[in-house]
Amino acid sequence: MAQTNASRSNPVRGKKNARALLLSAASELMRERDSLNFTLSDIAERASVNSALVKYYFGNKVGLQWALLERDLTTAITELQELVKLDMHVVKKMRHHLAGLIQLYFRYPYLNRLVIYTMRGSSEEDAQKLSDQFFKPICDAYETLINEGVRGGVFKPVDPKLFYFTAIGSCDQIFSAKFVLKYVYNIDDITDDLKHSFIDSTLKIIMEGLEV
């Protein structure tokens, strides 16, 4: 962990980066354990950061989860919004998005579980905020893409809000239920090769199913 070494050798820079280090530590722990279970001390220890700073930066575990969702999802959502606006064939845009979604889950395999877990642990008010920040922009993008494809005669007239679940679910499940690979097929990890096979397989089914 280069960053941790940097924080050790340079306390000023380390302090400045403590927030980012804590987020990386939480992200790494969830990947390694294939689980959302970690304590605030676990991540303080992993990041070599004083555990008091966890409370300072995030308040509590939910605050940290939210910050991690912002770190992992905000760029992806902005990229999706840019993609929607591109002067590119809508079929290519949707293919690009679905492949990117699998790449995103490959990088952060806990992501869909984390957003579901955080929503379920939130008050109505916070759940609405989370939804406005993370779900609504994605749903809006799907609506624009599907409508564009339907108008152009290349997509079937599917309901965009139902397509949202088809897309997210089919791209995520291999990461949320990775243990099926292990216990049924003796496959311990999702390698780069397996990821690419999964992208091919998913695009073949979902895109050709969506296209007229």
Next chain:
Amino acid sequence: MAQTNASRSNPVRGKKNARALLLSAASELMRERDSLNFTLSDIAERASVNSALVKYYFGNKVGLQWALLERDLTTAITELQELVKLDMHVVKKMRHHLAGLIQLYFRYPYLNRLVIYTMRGSSEEDAQKLSDQFFKPICDAYETLINEGVRGGVFKPVDPKLFYFTAIGSCDQIFSAKFVLKYVYNIDDITDDLKHSFIDSTLKIIMEGLEV
């Protein structure tokens, strides 16, 4: 709750059915709360059953989860295995299965989350048992169906183990992330009509994507 009333009015029958009443109570609570969070006392109270019986029948919460998976999944898996053997066109069999899977999740919306949660909380040995009991038979059935369809020239040559995740994920996500309907679309519940639209939409995409 007719069963609970029966247990109140007829203590002998009630005692005999206490195990089933506790499972129903857990199932109902998870549906109503749209959450896997319940305590053993919650369900004993809901079932009007002495809470000591929860320990007697299930040992602990994991034991109860396992029993509930057996109650909810065993019949569905047997039906899938019967379906695979039927003298019926393989496209019709797969359509029938996917529609049935959505019906199953509609009835027990917590099911996929519960099996994932139980796996993640299990020892390696128990996870292997759970997998042999619940995942392997489904994966085997998918392999048989896909191979039959590919040999018959009606399915694309997709990898059955990857198709497993596409199918489960695309059928489940609307139930695992139901709150997206609420917070983005102001839709409070998955009605029978919405379920049927979702079955139509999912079959249109997944089946037409799978077919040559």
